[in-house]
Amino acid sequence: MKFGGSSVSSAARMREVAGLILAFPEERPVVVLSAMGKTTNLLLLAGEKAVGCGVIRVSEIEEWNLIKDLHIKTVEELALPRSVIHTMLDELEQLLKGIAMMKELTLRTTDYLVSFGECMSTRIFAAYLNKIGVKARQLDAFDIGFITTDDFGNADILEATYPAVAKRLHGDWIRDPAIPIVTGFLGKGWKSGAVTTLGRGGSDLTATTIGKALGLREIQVWKDVDGVLTCDPNIYPNATTVPYLTFEEAAELAYFGAQVLHPQSMRPAREGDIPVRVKNSYNPKAPGTLITKQRKMDKVVLTSIVLKSNVTMLDIVSTRMLGQFGFLAKELDHVVEELEKIAVVHLLQQRAIISLIGNVRRSSLILEKAFQVLRKSGVNVQMISQGASKVNMSLIVHDSEAKQCIKALHQAFFEDDVLTEVEEEALHMS
Incomplete structure (x- = not known):
């Protein structure tokens, strides 16, 4: 069960999510969480400001204060000890001071910086579950076998991840059964050993990877919409939920701009032939969308x-291009300028x-x-x-x-x- 940022954006939302997990008492879910609300964006902005302002007084960075206040407030509202995130907040403050001193923010440091979002949301949520009597264990993805390329900001998961994650999660469960609460979006670079992030749709990819690694029956992706819709409700409010989709259809929808799912994040589920169900954490009674490898198309238009x-x-209109395949690939840098030598080019914006x-x-x-x-x-x-x-x-x-x-x-x-x-x-x- 993967929950996005808006699904865990406050103490009240975390209580709701805990309720959703408890609504399936016979299941043994693995839970994947994003950072709380807009925390990832705030962390990026805080990092940029730290570089730019050159002050070591991190307390003056507004975004850092917003992050700190949100997490402390959430911990207090859930009646948890502040020690749950105390160390993380201290480390984050030190990191921002370091960035301000160095006046530099590399891609590698950026990944480490944004990882604090997921690391804090999962610690808070696991502590809350344990407090209400549901045994849970917080896990950082980069410590449990998520092995990636060193492509900071947009890392790919390597094949070695699947057996490593399966071994760790099975071993933990046998030794001491508890619901795993895993950080979405994060991995560990296989050469650098540093924290990496999985790019757009990264937390969904974490969930589908775990689903494939464990051969689970279903992967649930909980969002703030009722599933995949017949069109964008912001354009036309009469949009309705699409009950069934194939992975191929889902990929096309994502490619052409539907924001619900990212095609890369569906790949492990498609390979492992595991259905993905998109649900709304704000409206859990809605059936959502079920995505499978195939579906009956005879009634579908x-x-x-x-x-x-x-x-x-x-x-582009030209007779000289006949048989000249491959020319676009070579000339993309200054495509219009070059093309005008061999064709009439109309740029229609x-x-x-x-x-x-x-x-x-x-x-x-x-x-x-x-x-x-x-x-x-x-x-x-x-x-x-x-x-x-x-x-x-x-x-x-x-x-x-x-x-x-x-x-x-x-x-x-x-x-x-x-x-x-x-x-x-x-x-x-x-």
């Missing part, structure tokens, strides 16, 4: 609509990609309906692509029209009860 705004389109994630066996049907909708809205599609992916069709429109397109498409595909003749026909044929 469209799954979700994703918008990627502020895209630049490069329109303020465009948006609308991706229709769905059943590509129905691509003609989906596109027919989409174009009907866009024609009625008076929108001209400027480019269309159905790439190598088996689940995605993309249309490019002007940025200014994109949001109304999403709304109109969502209404047509997800809200109108009347199936078009084409859809009726397709369903009968299947």
Whole structure:
């Protein structure tokens, strides 16, 4: 069970999360936590200020005070002794002083700096569980076998991690059964031995890695949304939850900007064929989204609509490019300047990609309906692509029209009860 930053952003939220874990008394979960709320961003800002201000008086850095106050307040509200995080806060203060003295913040030090977020949230939460009579054990991922590349800020998990983590967690459980509370997002560089971070979606990756290492039945990713949605609710509030997805669909959604899951973080679950369930810690009764390797597609037309705004389109017209494959890769540095020597280049800015994630066996049907909708809205599609992916069709429109397109498409595909003749026909044929 992985809980994101907003799920553990305060003492009240931590109590809620403890309740969710206790709601499955017959299960033996491994719990993975992110840092509390916006702590990671605050740590990064505190580090930057320490470099810039050159003062050794860390007490003047506002972000450091916010971090300290949040964690002390949480510990007090949960009626825990301050000693739970006392050492961590002292170490963090010393680190910021060191950064201020050196006037330098390397990638390696940055990873060590942000690791304090997860190290503190897990210590507080494990102490709270133990206090309410649920036996728990706090574990730093970099101490239990998460072995990574030394690519600070965006490290990759190495294969050796799986047996190492499995051995440690099994051994701990046999020796002294307790719920493991593991730091998300962190690892240990295999050459440097230093703390590394796993990049975007890193805590989800921690959870899927543990799931694969232990061969678990299910990986639950608890967020602050009801699962994966049919479109971005900020663009159109009528978005609904997508109950089932394949890993392939989830990867496409993530690639085209849906913020719920990062494709890299799903890889271990996909390899280990372990279902991932996305749930809402603010609304635990909602069924969420279940992501599996395969699902029945015979009734599926469209799954979700994703918008990627502020895209630049490069329109290249040339006869001299015929057979000249590979030229773009060589000239990307000054691509427009170079291309103008061999072609007429139009740089079209303020465009948006609308991706229709769905059943590509129905691509003609989906596109027919989409174009009907866009024609009625008076929108001209400027480019269309159905790439190598088996689940995605993309249309490019002007940025200014994109949001109304999403709304109109969502209404047509997800809200109108009347199936078009084409859809009726397709369903009968299947």
